[in-house]
Amino acid sequence: MPAIVANSLDKTETRRGSRFGAVSLSSQWGPSEIPTTALLTDHYELTMLRAALQAGTANRHSVFELFGRRLPTGRRYGVVCGVGRALRALRAFRFDDESLRFLRDTDVVDAATSDWLADFRFSGDIWGYPEGEVYVPGSPLLIVDSTFAEGVVLETVLLSIYNHDSAIASAASRMTAMAGDRPCIEMGSRRTQELAAVAAARAAYIAGFEATSNLEAGRRYHVPTRGTSAHSFTLLHGDESEAFRAQIAALGEDTTLLVDTYDVMNAVRLGVELTHGRLGAVRLDSGDLGLLATQVRELLDSLGAKQTRIIVTSDLDEWNIAALSGAPVDGYGVGTALVTGSGHPTCGFVYKLVARADSDEPDAPLVSVAKKSIDKVSVGGRKYALRRLDDHGVAELELIGIGAPPSGDHNDRDLLVPLVSKGEVVGEEPLEAARERHLRSRAELPQEALKMSRGEPVIDTAYLDDHGRLDNPYAPRV
C-alpha cells in the first residue's frame, strides 16, 4: 500500500483573506494524496547510511547545513524559497513497503538498513531562513541537527526543492521589482516540467507575482489563476469578429482579448466596438511591444476606452520589463524566463556536514569538520545568522558565527527560525506570510540591489570567530 501520509499537509498554505472567501487553514478541494517522497533521493545517501549503520557510526550527533557558496554571476541578492514545500516533503518522507522492496531487490540496502528505513521518522531539529527572506553567499539557509543517519537521507530532496524554488523566486523578485506597481502574471508552465511548473507558480507568487496560469497551483496553493484565450481560439473561428463575440459572450466584456492574430489596430477597434467601450483588456503577444502599446493606448483612448488595460506577453524577462517601464503597459505576462530562472535555473546550493560528535554518545561534544579542497569553500560548525541594519533600517551586513551571537546595541535581525522541533514540523505558515516577508526583506536592501546591471552581492557576508574577528571566506579570491 502506498504511504498516504500527506493528507493534512496542503491545508496549511491558504491565502489569508483570499478571493476564496473565509480565511481557513483547511483546503476546500483536497489535497490529493501525495505519495512518499522518500525515493526522491540519491542512491549514495542510502549506501552511506548502510555503511554507517554497519560501522556503528550512524547515530553520531551531526549538523548539516544547506547554503550557497555564491550568487549567480552578477546577481545582487537571492530569495529563499521552497521552505513550505520542503516541510511537506519531510512529512511525506516515509519508506513504504513498495519502496523498501525495490531497495532490497536491487541491493541498494541490506536487511538491517531496510528495517531502519521502515521505522524512519525524522526526530531532530531544523532551523532555517523563513520563506521569502533575502539571502547572500554563505547564508546558512537550513541547519539540520540530528544523527548522521537522519540528516544524510534528507540531503537530496531538500536540495532539489531549495535549488529549484529559490532559483525561480530569485528571478521572479527581479521581475516584480522592475514591474513596480504593474502586476506580473506567471505563465511559464508549458516551458518547464509539468510538476516543476506548479512549484514555479508558487515561487513566483511568493516573490510578488499577482497570479499564475497554472490551475494546479490554484488548487494546491490557492495562488490566483488567470487566462482567457490563445491564437488557436481566434483561428478556430471564421474570423476575428466571430471569435471575439464567442469569448465576450462566455467571459464577459471585462475579458482580455488577444489582438495580434491578424491586424492589431483592427482587432482593438473590433474589441472596443463589441463591448461598447467596456473591454477589460487587450493582450499583445508579438512585435515591438513598447511601440505597439503606445499606438494601442492612443487608439483605445481615442475610442473612449480609457479604462481598457494593455497586457504584454512574449518572451519577457526582467530587462524587457524594465525597458517597457516608460510604455503604457498595465501588466506583464512572463513565461520562459521565469520558469528557467532567467538564465540561472538552479542556485547551486550544497548540503554539507559541518559538525559532528566524536562518538555515538548523545551528549558527546560537537566538533567542526570541513573538507580540504582547493576550489570549494565551506565553513564548519553550527551557526547563527543575523542581518545587521544601519540607523536607517537599511541592511548592511550578513553576520554569521558559531556560538553565542554578539551582544551590544546593534540593529541585528535574527535570520534563523525553528522549522522542525524534535521531529515535529513547527515552521509552516500561510503562503501569504512568505509573500509579505519577501517584500519587506527586499525593501530593506540598499537601493543598488535593484539595479539590473551585473554587480556583487548587495551586502557582505562576515564571519565572527571566537575572538570576534570578521573574516569573509566567500570574498573573491585573487
Add this chain to the structure above:
Amino acid sequence: MPAIVANSLDKTETRRGSRFGAVSLSSQWGPSEIPTTALLTDHYELTMLRAALQAGTANRHSVFELFGRRLPTGRRYGVVCGVGRALRALRAFRFDDESLRFLRDTDVVDAATSDWLADFRFSGDIWGYPEGEVYVPGSPLLIVDSTFAEGVVLETVLLSIYNHDSAIASAASRMTAMAGDRPCIEMGSRRTQELAAVAAARAAYIAGFEATSNLEAGRRYHVPTRGTSAHSFTLLHGDESEAFRAQIAALGEDTTLLVDTYDVMNAVRLGVELTHGRLGAVRLDSGDLGLLATQVRELLDSLGAKQTRIIVTSDLDEWNIAALSGAPVDGYGVGTALVTGSGHPTCGFVYKLVARADSDEPDAPLVSVAKKSIDKVSVGGRKYALRRLDDHGVAELELIGIGAPPSGDHNDRDLLVPLVSKGEVVGEEPLEAARERHLRSRAELPQEALKMSRGEPVIDTAYLDDHGRLDNPYAPRV
C-alpha cells in the same frame, strides 16, 4: 475521491533483459498511484473550451501540431523525449470531482463546461516522432487530430513534458557523444525540482547515459541506479582510514571511494592497501581533473591496481567531457549541466492549431490556418515528415509536406508513428527501445552533428508544397 486511473501505466516501460531479471512489461514495485494530470493545465485552455462550447464551435475537427521553430543557438540537432511520459499523462488526464469543484468554485468553468470535462476522454488520433528520434527546426513532433475541445485541453501538459524532457535528452546526447565508450552517470537530482529530477534521469538514459543516482527513476522506470558515498561520510569518521574501512566492509572491495576529502594521493594509496589492490574505483570531485586523473592512474598502476577505475565528477558538461578525452578517465558523473539542459533548459516547442474544419460536421473538410505575425513562423496544415538519407545512409534532409508524401526511389524514412488511435494509446514501448532508437538515429547524422562548436542544424528542413517545390520557412531570414 481522487481519480486512480494510472495503475497500469508504469508497467509498459521495463528494460528488456535488464539486470532485474526476467523481461516483463509488468513492474515489480508498483507503481504508486498517480493522481490526475488534468490540472497541469493553463487556465486559458479551459476558458477557450468554455467559450467554444457556448459558441457551438468546440467540436470542430481540428489539427494541432507540436514543434520547435528553431534549435537552441549553436546546437546542431535535438532529441525527441517525453513521448512515453506524455502518453501516461494522457491516460491520467481525467477531471475528478475534486478538480471540477475547484474549477467551478473559482469560476474558471461554468456548469456546462464542468459537465463536459467530467465526461472527457480523449477520443482522437495522435501521431508523433517516436521517443529518442533526432529532430530539427520545424519537425512536426506531435500531430493531434481531434475536435478543438479535445485538442486544446492537452496543450499545456504536452508542452511541459516535451519541452523539459527533450531539453534534457538533447544535452545528454551531446555528452554521451563526447564520452564515447566511457559511461556517463546522471547525478543532477539535487540541482533541479524533485520530480523534474526523475524525468531528467529517464531522459538522460534514453540519450545514452548508463545509470542515474535517482532512486525513484530506478523504481519507476527501471533506470539502473548508482552511488557510494559523499564527503560527509568521510568527515563523519575519525579519519579517512576509518571511513574507507566502513565503506568497504558494507559495500565490498569493488566499491568506489571518494578520494579528494583530504590528500588525493594518500587516499588512493589507502584505498588500494585496504582492498589489497582490488579496489573497484576512485572518484575525483575537485581540482584539475585531467591532471589529477593522470597522476592517480600512474599511482594506481605503480601500486598494481591496474583494474581500478577512475571516475570524475564536478560540474562536468559536454565540453569538459570532450576536454578530458585524452585523460585516463573511466567514467563521468554529470549533474547540474545535465538537468539544466547545459545552458538550454527548455526547447521552446509550441503547440499550434494548424488546420480545422469550417463547420461542426464531422466530415467537413479541413482548411489550413496560421496566425499572421511579424516575428513568429508557423506552417499550417496536417503534415507528413520524412528523413531523406543519401546512398551511404547518411541523413541529408528533413522533408515535410501536406498531403501525399513524394513517391520515387528515394531513401526516405517515415518519422511519424501512431501514438494514439481513436483514443486508445498504441505507442507505448519499453524505455530500452527509445534508447536504442536514439543511438541509431544519431549515428545516421552527418559527422559534423557531433562537433561542439556552434553551428547550424545539421540537416535542412524542406517543405514540399502541392507543386513539389522545396521551401524552408525556418531558414535564417536576412
